[in-house]
Amino acid sequence: MEGEEQAIDALLHERRVFEPPDAFRAAALVSDDSLHAAAAADPAAWWMEQALTELEWMRPPTQGLDDSRPPFFRWFADGELNASVECLDRHLRAGGGAKVAYIWISESGDERHITYQELHDEVNRFANALRALGVERGDRVAIYLGMVPELPISMLACARIGAAHSVVFGGFSAKSLSGRINDASCKALITADGSWRKGAVVPLKQWADDALVDCPTIETVVVVRRTGAEVSMQAGRDVEYAEIVAAAAAWCEPERMGAEDMLFLLYTSGTTARPKGILHTTAGYLLGAKLTHRLVFDLRADDVYWCTADIGWVTGHSYIVYGPLANHATQIMYEGAHDHPTWGRHWEIVERHGVTIYYTAPTAIRALIGAGDGHLDGHDLSSLRLLGTVGEPINPEAWIWYHERIGGGRCPIVDTWWQTETGAIMIAPLPGAVATKPGSATLPLPGIGAAVVDEHGHDVSHGGGYLVLTNPWPSMLRTFYGDDQRYVQTYWERFGPRIYFTGDGARRDEDGYFWLMGRVDDVINVSGHRLSTTEVESSLVSHRAVAEAAVIGASHPVTGETIAAFVILVGGGEGDEVLRGELREHVSTQIGKIARPTLLLFCPDLPKTRSGKIMRRLLREIAEGRELGDASTLRDPDIVQRIKSDADRQLGRV
Secondary structure, three states: OHHHOOOOEOOOOOOOOEOOOHHHHHHOOOOOOHHHHHHHHOHHHHHHHHHHHHOOOOEOOOOOEEOOOOOOOEEOOOOEEOHHHHHHHHHHHOOOOOOEEEEEEOOOOOEEEEEHHHHHHHHHHHHHHHHHOOOOOOOEEEEEOOOOOHHHHHHHHHHHHOOEEEEOOOOOOHHHHHHHHHHHOOOEEEEEOOEEEOOEEEOHHHHHHHHHOOOOOOOEEEEEOOOOOOOOOOOOOEEEHHHHHHOOOOOOOOOOEEOOOEEEEEEEOOOOOOOEEEEEEHHHHHHHHHHHHHHHOOOOOOOEEEEOOOOOOHHHHHHHHHHHHHOOOEEEEEOOOOOOOOOOHHHHHHHHHOOOEEEEOHHHHHHHHHOOHHHHOOOOOOOOOEEEEOOOOOOHHHHHHHHHHHOOOOOOEEEOEOOOOOOOOOEOOOOOOOOEOOOOOEOEOOOOOEEEEOOOOOEOOOEEEEEEEOOOOOOOOOEEOOOHHHHHHHHOOOOOOOOEEEEEEEEEOOOOOEEEEEEHHHEEEEOOEEEEHHHHHHHHHOOOOEEEEEEEEEEEOOOEEEEEEEEEEHHHOOOOHHHHHHHHHHHHHHOOHHHOOOEEEEOOOOOEEOOOOEOHHHHHHHHOOOOOOOOOOEOOOOHHHHHHHHHHHHHOOO
16 A cells, blocks of 8 residues: 555564563552543543643643644743743742752762752852843853753743753864854853863863854853863953852742743754754743653652753753752762763662662663773662663664663663654653553654655555654644744654654554654665664664664665674674674574665764764765765764774774
8 A cells, every 4th residue: 555655664673572560550540441541532632631730830831732733833921930940949839848859960970968848949040140240031041061060050040030041061063062153143141261071171261252253142141160260251251150149139029921931942962053943832842851761751749760861962951950840859860971980880870779760872872882891890870760761762672771771670760752843752651550561662753643654655554664753742842943844844744834844764563663763864775675773783683792783875886875884893803704604693693684784883872962973974985985074063073083993993984
């Protein structure tokens, strides 16, 4: 049938199934499909009910979904609220001010326990200080900090006075910072003298000063003291965070914000050099982050929750700041890298603080696998009851290692799919209700419509194609800042103004489960077969010798593209021709000869950004022997030249 045509060939299949443990299911917030059924009956009405129940309104809305002008959807438009009140004030009024909000742990191991009352007071003081500096409702404020408590404090202070924040990841360059500031016409910048990264100081203030040479809209720079590094302070522009906060009152009247008022901008890379300013509004985003955080992680009052992401990315916005704080959670906030000063640092923290929920990226899991299991020795991880993954598809063998070695075989794993654009998790198991399969994000959450379609937009009920979302949801982006046309072209032109094109490939299995296959632009076209890089990577990593793999398509004069694989071996060993042949045959057996890598290179590491994303563009340049592009945003810029040297040697190009 035409409607069953596969847009992407899905060839790798995983058969293992894990039911929720009986004890977990018995105590879970959701233990059956009743919530899914209730939401499916009338999604817009269900979301309206959740909004009235979950959020504290200054003026409750009477309108739910306004879909009169697709794709510019609106939710709860006549309601009024304030995000900082939802995250802080309502807990204090309920007597929860003494509960710890953040256990902040520095890279060196220092700790601060910050209660909801303390967080509330600091947010209010900084909000008053920002107002005194001339920041007003509707202004945009750039935030350029490391993982320190002042980062969520700054976000909530902006929200309290109605200024939209634009957090820029602390690993981005001066050029990246200036581009984001200028696109949003930011009025103020919050930064620090520096941040710590693996024992070295990242010179944030220096980079900020370099950026601000070309940022005419910035009137004020607030500087947090973190490292003690000597930095320049420009008179009339730069002020000390500690000084202005100490002089401010601990109560700031919150702005009454419209539900559709902008809460924040977050820039994400696109297919062009110009980043996209994703615009999220107040009520819909807050509802999505709060509800999904509680349901997906089966949150309980006594949980100690840890999301290992950086707040500079959307995962940190939704699942370190707004979702957990709105749910009155206690959480770990860690400044450092997972492998510094030792590979066991995370397990030390889990054991010492009794972490119950641990949410991390597949990239980190594969790196931990590659380091060997020695980092787990001597650590008691029995406090853990739920594990999560985010950021990219997880290959089945990494899932199994995570389940057995970290979760002790007893912890459900919530494999979550979502995007900066979606604002909150879209596809994931509710851990007390949905059986899991290693590598599958399972099913859409209640109130979310998702499908896999072919090139013509026809449903593919069983097989591979393009992942789309089929109805609007509250936490969705509203547009690109200042560029409605690009917003429409990017997401809504391919399949129509009511069908959101995610840009991801996926397949559905016989049970209707969704298996993410990576970005559509990571699909390789080999002799007319469209193959997912994720499937080939999963096949390679399932081999006992492989810790991690990255697969790209390299141009080929006969087949169009050829498969090139970059492989890291367990324990960091070096491969040989025998192992190279064995791995090729392994992929051939698991998927088929069409998926066998033509080029297979062993390398010590992969070119990753500090958030763990693999820069495949650089791998493609190496495979094709082209001149290497910019690598300045990598966490280890030198690794590209090392991989290139190894590739040249293995390919006889030297």
